[in-house]
Amino acid sequence: MPIPGPSVTIGIGGGYVRSWTKRPTNFEVFVGKSVPEDGPARRFGAL
Secondary structure, three states: OOOOOOOEEEEEEEEEEEOOOOOOOEEEEEEEEEEEOOOOOEEEEEO
């Protein structure tokens, strides 16, 4: 078996964002962050 690479920690979350002026209007947001053991952190999101 190959030697595994460095570890990566990943955090994922999400929620609904509601419009302040148009109460029934809302959308869902997914966000996250990946933190490798030997490099810079990366953040991501989607609507």
